[in-house]
Amino acid sequence: MKREPFVFVIMRLNLKAVLLFLTVIVMIITSAVYMRCVEFTFPQDLVKRWDRRLYAVGNADLLHDQLDGSDDGRGGIATNDGFNLQELQDIECIINQEYTVHCKRDGDNREVYVPFSFLRHYFDISGAMSSPASPLTTIDGNSNSQAQSKFLWMHSTAKINVPKGKYDARGVFMYFENYNVEIRDRVKCISAVDGVPVSTQWEKKGYFYPTQIAQFALSHYSKNLTEPEPRIRMLENVDSVQANWLLPSKISNLTRIWHPKFNSSVIQYETASDFDSAIALKEIDQTLDLVLSADLLLVTNSSSLMITVENRETKHTYRVHYVPVDLLLSVQDENIYYGLGLQALNKWHHLTRDLHIDVQKGMALDGPKKSPIRVKRTDLRILAVSFLGVGFFDNISLSTYDHMANFYDAAEWLVNNQDQNTGGWPNPVRRSLNGFAELKAGWLSAMGQGHAISVLARAYWKSGGDKRYLKAAALGLKPYRVFSKGGGVLARFMDKYFWYEEYPTTPASFVLNGFIYSLLGLYDLNSTAPSFIANEAGQFFQQGMISLKNMLLLFDTGSGTSYDLRHLSLGVAPNLARWDYHATHVNQLLLLATIDNDPLISRTAERWKGYMFGKRAKHN
């Protein structure tokens, strides 16, 4: 109690200064806080209710001036948005009096903002951020990062392929150099018997789909023209290149011998049947160039060619076996078996295998069906090439690709699998199109016929005139003459215009893209065949072009295209083309415009291109 008066007395001369100091502090803090704090108000019971209307309308400019003066760390954004908060508010959008979407509006109702997630669905359009911005970058509100992040509104994401020049029946087929048929999920594998794809599109067990086989051929033919020369690594040609084959046991042996029939040296080998006694070429360590070529003659059906492949990422090792048995593809653990067919026994066979595809298809067969396991081409490494049983071989090489081998494999398949009576390449599966009677297995497709003819015309030309290709192509015209009901592919629109049907439905379905592909086949044969065949193809082509020009606008919806004319045949809703099919229509017209100068074609192509960018035909 004594000390207090004492202290008080000591301080008393300074008390005036202390009081002044404290008052100044109160004022500074209060005003500092107030200046920084736009949202500040006194408790409701102390002041009259704040009239936000005055604040927003009357004093807006004044407030803006005040706010621009403050400049703390986040003040620029915070105060701006603190002001904007009055402009963007939630509002319910009632969509066609049917349902509700949460939107935003600005304060004076000059604008309503609609969420893209709704628009995407409602109008079937696409959109994406211009860069994969992380949440942290985008929340960081400085204006530079805001300027960088943009939203890309894409009416369609499909791609237009502008032809580089006049279409040439001997050249690239459309833009098929971009196709990779065999990697598609609906390709089960490449048959080791024929070297052509096996489809599972409409039947799970797999079947030969002529259209797909022809596309496989046309893509490799086109790639051959557009890609650089392949790298080829010859492992063994029994002549200039001789490999160091490992013979693991006494039973295994290998001899280089002269083969009089081929006028060439070959290797003759014999091993026991277990993997360990295989003669092998090891430490190959080959990446990227994964296309194996070999000439092969197996003597017993327990003989095989076996390739050991490693996934460098997972360190998994796969053994790919080529065996002379009637088997398409079979997988047991790390062993993937491709059948060469019993007929391969004791016959020389030239094999071209993409080991990436062969491993991938084996893994897909083994793995879950819904989301097949993928292996990257760059992850694979070939470790060893081995032979088992009894046989001969020659010319073992690894290369980047061998497109022409793939092309001729398919061309041979087409020659060997044509119905000599109808001229068709029958589709061996039932096909059901919504609203139409089911097509029975064996139906022909104008698209398949056209594609096959495009392949065969190129094979005829590229082979320097192999008549077998020409003959098959010419025979392939036959279904163009026969109405669908009679087993052909011909239809007629309103008893007037002839149409070649991708699907020979009753009533006709008039699929546009398949029709144009069927025309390209005719054009290709007309361009490459001797006149007596060329003339017939040319007549069918001209007849088709007349139909196309008179019917093309039937597919135009003013904002896109329809895939077919089933709406006219069945009296149902149009079957609108999704954007990638629409792009195919455009691409096909752009190509046709290089060989037919009727402005209708180029003009329609340009308008249809515009539809992909949200353009629409005018309304009246």
Added chain:
Amino acid sequence: MKREPFVFVIMRLNLKAVLLFLTVIVMIITSAVYMRCVEFTFPQDLVKRWDRRLYAVGNADLLHDQLDGSDDGRGGIATNDGFNLQELQDIECIINQEYTVHCKRDGDNREVYVPFSFLRHYFDISGAMSSPASPLTTIDGNSNSQAQSKFLWMHSTAKINVPKGKYDARGVFMYFENYNVEIRDRVKCISAVDGVPVSTQWEKKGYFYPTQIAQFALSHYSKNLTEPEPRIRMLENVDSVQANWLLPSKISNLTRIWHPKFNSSVIQYETASDFDSAIALKEIDQTLDLVLSADLLLVTNSSSLMITVENRETKHTYRVHYVPVDLLLSVQDENIYYGLGLQALNKWHHLTRDLHIDVQKGMALDGPKKSPIRVKRTDLRILAVSFLGVGFFDNISLSTYDHMANFYDAAEWLVNNQDQNTGGWPNPVRRSLNGFAELKAGWLSAMGQGHAISVLARAYWKSGGDKRYLKAAALGLKPYRVFSKGGGVLARFMDKYFWYEEYPTTPASFVLNGFIYSLLGLYDLNSTAPSFIANEAGQFFQQGMISLKNMLLLFDTGSGTSYDLRHLSLGVAPNLARWDYHATHVNQLLLLATIDNDPLISRTAERWKGYMFGKRAKHN
């Protein structure tokens, strides 16, 4: 200087309390301000840079809890939005790599908001606020008013008319009871000679457009069936009702006489030619029931009937004159002249005039062309009915409407203006359709023929079998047999299906709505005429229905309809139907579905209706 130590001494015992008080005040103010102020931060140089990322992501829930605690006058909104401001930011949308639209996004890029003003234009849709909210209400941010204000997204604003029952050729024509042909801006006026509308749609000076005249008739016929009985105020019938006519001068006189020809009493009058000497019925003070009827015989061409009408809002007075001269409509100051034609002289004439329309058309002629002056029906008041010159009259009445008088006026016009050779009601103006050769004046329209036949079939039935109407209707079938090139309205699609052309273009244009109207005319005649005429109409109708069913889907774009098939005829973009024409297509099909049970019609109508609500056909 003396006083300061003194004050200080007086206060010194309280100084401790003062200091404590000041400290507490500082703390209270500081903390109170801080609690109310989310945006508060210390100046940048005093604290570390605030990390907004932590604020938004990590501490969001915490912050929300804090914010919910504050509840000042505007705090609820302010702080909420103060928080939301971090979620909605500006972002540029690049539209199809072509142009930029200012959008909003939320902070973690889960949603992008697109302004409706862009969507409206891009997708051709409509939208509106649910209520005409004023800026003040909408800026007022309390949550109740926010919940009330909604945005109505309307894919189409056009109206569907669901038929009330099976279509009846003797009943209402479609939903034409909703039409008011004469009020349309493109109707110059109602001719006082014929009582039918005069169109300015394709020629400014005005012409008789048979389609419009028939629609005028059909709307009044339909209104007669759907509206209640009119109120009729008889002013003078020279018999049971005798008015108190004012005779302003000695020259003017008026006598009620027996007219032997009509077996009725009439008024005979005579006046000088100036307005002031007119015999007049004043203080009529009639509002709303503005349809004047009169039987009239004018002896000299300076004679006239004159109605004085006042606009009760503007206090303007108009004098509407009906004069026996060759004149359609003429306006001088407040005087509006309608010509009865020289041929009206010395002939009894029954006049039915809607004075609202007559005043309105006079004002429109006098006023600015672009935005015609409008006068509301409810604003008008009839002050006086006067007669000038020399003449006779009888049966002066004012009524709500006299639809059957309008209907028969139009039916008479059709009887009197048919080309007896072709059977057509020629359109006396050139008509230019984009892409087609111009139609020369005198062209016939299947829509005009059909509408006229619908009128005449009803007139024949309603009149109890007046053969003149039947004869004209039957003759009106003739152009259905003659191809457009030959002056008729017949076309053929792909050499197969017959079509009745609204516009007989070369090549054919195949306008859908006009075709269906032409079918309804055939149906109406088939339903009402004796069998020898009914049969021919029925054959044309059946032939047309076959075409319709086979061609209907040609108009279906999967998201709307096309107005015609010019895209097929000309190889151009489809001429998409704007929403009101699309709705007409739907309405027509819904009506046809009541008389033809082919499910194609009702099914298509339902799908087309769906397009108006943003439904689309599926894509493949």
